[in-house]
Amino acid sequence: MTRDIAVLGAGMHPWGKWGRNFVEYGLAAARTALADAGLAWTDVQYVAGADTIRNGYPGFIAGATFAQALGWSGARVSSSYAACASGAQAINTARAQILAGLCDVALVVGADAAPKGFFKPVGGDRPDDPDWLRFRLLGATNPIYFALYARRRMAMYGATLDDFAAVKVKNARHGLANPNARYRKEVTAEDVRESAVVADPLRLLDICATSDGGAALVLTSMEFARRHGIADPVRIPALSTVTPTFPKTVLDLPDFATDSAMTVPAPERPFRSALADAAYEEAGIGPEDLSLAEVYDLSTALELDWYEDIGLCEAGGAEELLRSGATALGGRIPVNPSGGLASFGEAIPAQAIAQVCELTWQLRGQAESRQVDGARAGIAVNQGLFGHGSALIAVR
């Protein structure tokens, strides 16, 4: 039995700081994805919304919010929240419905309108919430955690500020001609170096911004795709959303401490690498089969961590891989041809869906000037924060 589902439509509302309601971005993305699939809203049997927690109640029940905006149709609906992996969780919910034979056509939508500046915990005094406490007792903002990882890379593997800057330069170049990217401007290593230090060793241009944006996918059974006249659609053979394994020895938001490895040794595969490994196993392919990767570059340094986590190189090999040009467009394994979070900024519930939009366009050969030649397989991975993360493989 096939475990594949088909991606029939992909659509996005451009990322930016538009100052409008998130529903508008989701609606625009949904309509674009439906048009791309050649389907009408009334053909959709299942709607999976990815939740945003910064836009009031409509964001907590995003599936219903988008269904209402599109016009109540009696479709079945779900809403998912899983921090940065919310979009992947919504895709996974739709995928399970399709594979179980409960529906043929599903629409996945995620959108966000992001506040300015640092993400902060949701409102109210909650001294028993670790996310509230990490701000209160440590001042540990998200960039602090990213900076801790970055400094660790420098100490362990000799990463330099120039390496971090080179990731930004590469991704900015990739995003230049992406009509959905927020930042479409060349960035030089000097620009990165001279941007303000936010959390040493990371500069402003090392850290992804927060953005408004929306992304949507139309997912169907393979049989429906064929009936619809698409014999060779982009397929999703694997999506992993595994949890960490005890003891989780890599510091994660919003932790005050890691698990102790005193009584149980640390797992062979830390969290991010376990996410990718489970997806490879499910798809029956390995990193050597990839044409491209979209990785969650919350910071430039994190992109380097991902190279190792998804098996593009050994631990400590990311700097060399980057410096060789292998991960730039035209290289052996382009990473973040979309421009990545560096060019988009993070629109949390939309981001994992946007990564799959990019894989879809790349695998169809529709990525225009950022096209990876002969793309046949891609992975999209999403930072495991708060214990959630995802890895999705798409092939054609």
Next chain:
Amino acid sequence: MTTTKERRPAIEGWFTTEDGDVRLLGTRCTSCGTPYFPRNELACRNPGCTGPKDGSELEPYALSARGRIWSYADARYKPPPPYVSPDPFVPYTVAAVELEAERMVVLGQVAPGHTVDDLAVGMEVELTEGTLYEDDEAEYTVWMWRPVQ
């Protein structure tokens, strides 16, 4: 006239300063030996632990007061509330410290006066108590790391 403000922990029960000896207060599983910080009183989280997992297996445990820096970073911009920032904002440093016995990494601010330039991965540090913020009534304290003198 100068008055000395009362010093209060910014959070109850997370650390102790008895006899000037600053220790982080966690718990430890009496069945499998796994230590936890912050305090875990719910159930041992080691899936392989054969204890009752109803909380009765967890006892108070004071963590090692020294460790080595796993990584460190600083904050150059004022974070959002609920961080209580002086006005004007004062940058601060955060260290992730590896405790050898417990084999875990614990975060803490670094005592004021130490910047990232004074720190290195692998450097030995120890716990101290420092003022996190103050109001008219009191100074609110928290555990902090500082290089071993």
